[in-house]
Amino acid sequence: xxxxxxxxxxxxxxxxxxxxxxxxxxxxxxxxxxxxxxxxxxxxxxxxxxxxxxxxxxxxxxxxxxxxxxxxxxxxxxxxxxxxxxxxxxxxxxxxxxxxxxxxxxxxxxxxxxxxxxxxxxxxxxxxxxxxxxxxxxxxxxxxxxxxxxxxxxxxxxxxxxxxxxxxxxxxxxxxxxxxxxxxxxxxxxxxxxxxxxxxxxxxxxxxxxxxxxxxxxxxxxxxxxxxxxxxxxxxxxxxxxxxxxxxxxxxxxxxxxxxxxxxxxxxxxxxxxxxxxxxxxxx
Numbered sequence: 001x002x003x004x005x006x007x008x009x010x011x012x013x014x015x016x017x018x019x020x021x022x023x024x025x026x027x028x029x030x031x032x033x034x035x036x037x038x039x040x041x042x043x044x045x046x047x048x049x050x051x052x053x054x055x056x057x058x059x060x061x062x063x064x065x066x067x068x069x070x071x072x073x074x075x076x077x078x079x080x081x082x083x084x085x086x087x088x089x090x091x092x093x094x095x096x097x098x099x100x101x102x103x104x105x106x107x108x109x110x111x112x113x114x115x116x117x118x119x120x121x122x123x124x125x126x127x128x129x130x131x132x133x134x135x136x137x138x139x140x141x142x143x144x145x146x147x148x149x150x151x152x153x154x155x156x157x158x159x160x161x162x163x164x165x166x167x168x169x170x171x172x173x174x175x176x177x178x179x180x181x182x183x184x185x186x187x188x189x190x191x192x193x194x195x196x197x198x199x200x201x202x203x204x205x206x207x208x209x210x211x212x213x214x215x216x217x218x219x220x221x222x223x224x225x226x227x228x229x230x231x232x233x234x235x236x237x238x239x240x241x242x243x244x245x246x247x248x249x250x251x252x253x254x255x256x257x258x259x260x261x262x263x264x265x266x267x268x269x270x271x272x273x274x275x276x277x278x279x280x281x282x283x284x
Contacts, residue, residue: 122151
C-alpha cells in the first residue's frame with residue numbers, strides 16, 4: 001500500500017464546509033458550518049453570519065477565556081464536546097505570538113483552533129541499521145486506543161513552550177532523565193488539517209530526534225503507554241506502509257523520520273509528494 005494514504009487521511013479539510021473564527025480581523029480558527037449554527041445560541045459571545053463567526057466578548061484574554069469556558073461547559077453538557085479534559089490550550093494568531101485567549105483542550109476541534117504538540121523519535125544504531133523505540137497506547141485512551149505511538153508525544157498546553165512540554169512528557173511517558181532529554185534535537189515540524197466528528201484538527205507537531213544509549217529502557221509512569229518495543233526503523237516504515245497499526249498522526253512523523261534518515265529516497269516515485277504532503281496545514 002502507499003504511504004501517501006496516511007497523508008491524505010490526515011488532510012480531509014474541505015474549505016467549503018467551514019467558516020473562519022475571527023477576533024477583529026484576525027482568524028483564530030475554522031468552525032464547521034453545523035457548529036457555527038450552534039454558536040448562534042450564544043449572542044453575548046459570538047456574532048454568527050453566513051460566512052464567519054466573530055468572537056465579540058469584551059475585555060482582555062482572561063475575560064474572553066472565562067466567557068468561552070462557560071460556553072464550552074454547555075457544549076459538554078449537550079454532548080457536542082466529547083470530553084472535558086481539564087487541560088488548557090492557549091490560542092494565538094501565530095506560533096510565538098501573545099495568546100488571545102485560552103480554551104479547554106476538549107473544545108479545540110469544535111472551534112477549529114490550531115493546536116501544537118511535540119513528538120520524539122527515540123532511536124539507536126542497532127549495528128545492522130537504525131532502531132526506534134515504539135510505544136503502544138493504553139486501550140482506554142479516548143484517541144487512537146491501543147495504537148502504536150512515538151517514544152514520547154504530547155500536546156503543548158498550560159502555557160508551556162515546546163522544550164518544556166518535551167521535558168515534561170519525556171519524564172511522564174518514558175522516564176527519560178533530564179540529562180538525556182537535553183540531548184534531543186529539534187528537527188522540524190509536520191502539519192495537517194483533518195476533519196473529525198467534532199470539527200477540525202488543525203495541528204502542528206514539532207519533531208525531535210534523540211539517540212538513546214544501548215542500555216536505555218523506557219518506563220511509562222502516567223498510564224498512557226502500556227508497553228514499549230524496540231523495532232528496526234525499516235520495519236516500522238513498512239508497518240506504516242502496510243497496516244493501520246499506528247496512531248493517525250504518528251504515521252506522518254515516521255514518514256518524516258524515514259525521509260530525513262535516508263530510508264526513503266528520490267527513487268521512490270512518491271518521494272516529492274510525501275515531502276510536500278507533510279506540510280499541508282497552511283500558514284503557521
